[in-house]
Amino acid sequence: MNNSLLVVVLASGVAYGTPLLYAALGELLAERSGVLNLGVEGMMLVGAVMGFWTVQRVHASSALALIGAIAVAALAGAAMAGIHAFLVVTLRANQIVSGLALTIFAGVAGLSSYLGNDLNLAASPARHQFQEVFPKSLQDLPVIGPIVFGQSGLVYASWACVLLLALYLARTRAGLNVRAVGESPAAADAMGINVVRYRYAHTLAGGAFAGIGGATYSLSITPQWVAGLTQGAGWIAIALVIFAFWRPTLCLVGAYFFGSFTALPFALQGHGVTVAPELFQALPYAMTVVALVLVSSRAARLRFGAPAALGLPYVREEG
Amino acid sequence: MIRIERRLQQRRWLSVAVPLVSIIVAFLVATVILLATHHPPLHSFRRLVDAAFLANGALTETVVSATPLAFTGLAAAVAFRMNLFNIGGEGQLYAGAITGATVGLLLAGAPSPIAIALMMVAGAAGGAVLAAIPGILRAFLSTNEIITSLMLNYVAALVIDYLIFDSHSYLRDTKGFEAKVFPQGKNLPSEATWPNWPIHGLVLPLGFVVAVGLAVVIWGLYARTRFGFEVQVIGDSARAGRYAGMRTRRKILAVMCLSGAIAGLGGASQDGDFRHQLDPRGLTQANYGYTGIVVAALARYNPFAVVLIAFLLGGLQNAGYALQGADFPAGLVGVLQGLILFCVLGGELFVRYRIRFVRRPRKAETPAAEPAS
Numbered sequence: 116m117n118n119s120l121l122v123v124v125l126a127s128g129v130a131y132g133t134p135l136l137y138a139a140l141g142e143l144l145a146e147r148s149g150v151l152n153l154g155v156e157g158m159m160l161v162g163a164v165m166g167f168w169t170v171q172r173v174h175a176s177s178a179l180a181l182i183g184a185i186a187v188a189a190l191a192g193a194a195m196a197g198i199h200a201f202l203v204v205t206l207r208a209n210q211i212v213s214g215l216a217l218t219i220f221a222g223v224a225g226l227s228s229y230l231g232n233d234l235n236l237a238a239s240p241a242r243h244q245f246q247e248v249f250p251k252s253l254q255d256l257p258v259i260g261p262i263v264f265g266q267s268g269l270v271y272a273s274w275a276c277v278l279l280l281a282l283y284l285a286r287t288r289a290g291l292n293v294r295a296v297g298e299s300p301a302a303a304d305a306m307g308i309n310v311v312r313y314r315y316a317h318t319l320a321g322g323a324f325a326g327i328g329g330a331t332y333s334l335s336i337t338p339q340w341v342a343g344l345t346q347g348a349g350w351i352a353i354a355l356v357i358f359a360f361w362r363p364t365l366c367l368v369g370a371y372f373f374g375s376f377t378a379l380p381f382a383l384q385g386h387g388v389t390v391a392p393e394l395f396q397a398l399p400y401a402m403t404v405v406a407l408v409l410v411s412s413r414a415a416r417l418r419f420g421a422p423a424a425l426g427l428p429y430v431r432e433e434g
Numbered sequence: 435m436i437r438i439e440r441r442l443q444q445r446r447w448l449s450v451a452v453p454l455v456s457i458i459v460a461f462l463v464a465t466v467i468l469l470a471t472h473h474p475p476l477h478s479f480r481r482l483v484d485a486a487f488l489a490n491g492a493l494t495e496t497v498v499s500a501t502p503l504a505f506t507g508l509a510a511a512v513a514f515r516m517n518l519f520n521i522g523g524e525g526q527l528y529a530g531a532i533t534g535a536t537v538g539l540l541l542a543g544a545p546s547p548i549a550i551a552l553m554m555v556a557g558a559a560g561g562a563v564l565a566a567i568p569g570i571l572r573a574f575l576s577t578n579e580i581i582t583s584l585m586l587n588y589v590a591a592l593v594i595d596y597l598i599f600d601s602h603s604y605l606r607d608t609k610g611f612e613a614k615v616f617p618q619g620k621n622l623p624s625e626a627t628w629p630n631w632p633i634h635g636l637v638l639p640l641g642f643v644v645a646v647g648l649a650v651v652i653w654g655l656y657a658r659t660r661f662g663f664e665v666q667v668i669g670d671s672a673r674a675g676r677y678a679g680m681r682t683r684r685k686i687l688a689v690m691c692l693s694g695a696i697a698g699l700g701g702a703s704q705d706g707d708f709r710h711q712l713d714p715r716g717l718t719q720a721n722y723g724y725t726g727i728v729v730a731a732l733a734r735y736n737p738f739a740v741v742l743i744a745f746l747l748g749g750l751q752n753a754g755y756a757l758q759g760a761d762f763p764a765g766l767v768g769v770l771q772g773l774i775l776f777c778v779l780g781g782e783l784f785v786r787y788r789i790r791f792v793r794r795p796r797k798a799e800t801p802a803a804e805p806a807s
Contacts, residue, residue: 151580153521198776201780202776202779202780206779206780206782206783207783207787208779208780208782208783209731209779211519211521211580211727212727212728212731212775212779213775213776213779215521215724215725215727215728216728216772216775216776216779217772218724219721219724219725219728219768219771219772219775220768220769220771220772220773220775220776221768221772222768223768224754224765224767224768225765225767225768225769225771225772226765226768226769226772227765228764228765228768229471229763229764229765229766229768229769230765231764231765232763232764232765233471233763342764342765350584350587350588351588353584354581354584354585354588357581391596391600391601392600393592393593393595393596393599393600394596396588396592397588397589397592397593400585400586400588400589400592401585401589403581403585404567404571404582404585404586407571407577407578407581407582408571408575408577411571411575411576411577421578421581426519426580
């Protein structure tokens, strides 16, 4: 039963969706504060390489090394995001261009490969990696065993992140302030909210999540360092945020949906059905466009649309 | 306390000096990175410049790298000038490569000039059709064009993969021995090979000449025609344009299609000038579309500057390929490109604004960057 197509696809959909989920949660935070960061791919790769470097070099117990690696990956991602934040918040540069520049700077042909090469990380397997946390007996439960209990610790941590972020945005004062900054920075400023500080904080936090998402590849999915190992996941994460209408809980659904569509063609192949994988892989993107069109009406956009000030620099009018 | 205020007058010399200083700063930062990782900076830079511009045949290869960037850069510049953020140049280039290659294959046996001209038309049409989707959605439903055009990049990339890797399409080579081992596109007939002209060891491909011609046309269109004027007005203030009786929706759609057509032409040039087949791996890994946006931004959306910057960035990229695998630090080219972009982007502030140091009135509270939990 646990080998049935649906279970296999969902179980691997959750695994493949997890890095997307982390990166999308990060991008969601940045975008909710009005900062569009197209550098997710670069931040993920730098997180992946620095996380991997940590487990290879630190001599500690497996759990400690992995926690340290995640922390380092988060810091590395945040550092990359810091460049973007400085350029677009302080120096008021175009957010699209700066984000793309970040991807070039940090991406496959940039810093991540430079570091991977310089620190001699290629071609060796990870010394520690995230493993399934629950005992075999639970993993063998029908249906929910592989899907719910057969995952690594990063998956369960991501669920906690979704919950915390959803509560943060919807139920706390700071969350309300972020949304205000993203919708109308001038009004937020007038209310006494420090727009610059909020944008910096959430862009950096977004980078940290992207770094963790990258480390999910190098420490759990792959698990080794290969230049460009995220293979465009950062871009998918950006799509995912839109698909999820800027809501953390929908990000979770969307991430597993996107992940399952990646896994489906391979699983089908195992069952003797050959389908072009591209057809399934294109579906999420097409659906994102459709979803966007559906919420294009004014009323729907207010409820489900992008933060109104997304992509715009905030300049306080000064006398 | 630092205050940033808008300059009342734009100083001309600043718009030249600031980018130059920015590039110097970028190289200084790169020097620090190289020193920190124990690489000799001057030696590395010299090899880079050598591989990009000075070595035997380097200029020819640089033009090969620069041609697609000139197309996608122009495509981005045309749209961004109107504050229309078409970041679908990537997908539009693929679309143009698909339609261009199809027409090239269909026209085997036709006179070469006709085949080439029709390939260009097909490529431009392919890109324009793909760009029309976000264009129509933006013009009539106000759907954000950044996101829709970005999504279509993936769809186009998957279509191109599908055509070569997972189907027995017209474009795929299914006969040759190699093709059985590794799927690849059919080779274009010789009639569909675009000409090139050697000048003193530099081989100038037709695509690059077309791109330069396009730059002139675009400059004329924006600086000398009513269409261009209206586009600029709408770009500055869509509302003002509407009150003045301009047809904003049509202009949005027209500019999107024009932008897509230029990117698509770049795709056809990839088929005809360089690859001579529909090459999914090569096209999708090169990121021409995204880099083109950066080229356009560095050029401040000026078409002539786009060609120049495309040439310079193309040189860096070519050096990256040429020095790959050697004892040259991997990834340095991307780092350097990124640093130049950051510095020039950041430097732009100093052209438009000036920084004044004023004493803070009372409370000392710096809006410091602090990482959130």
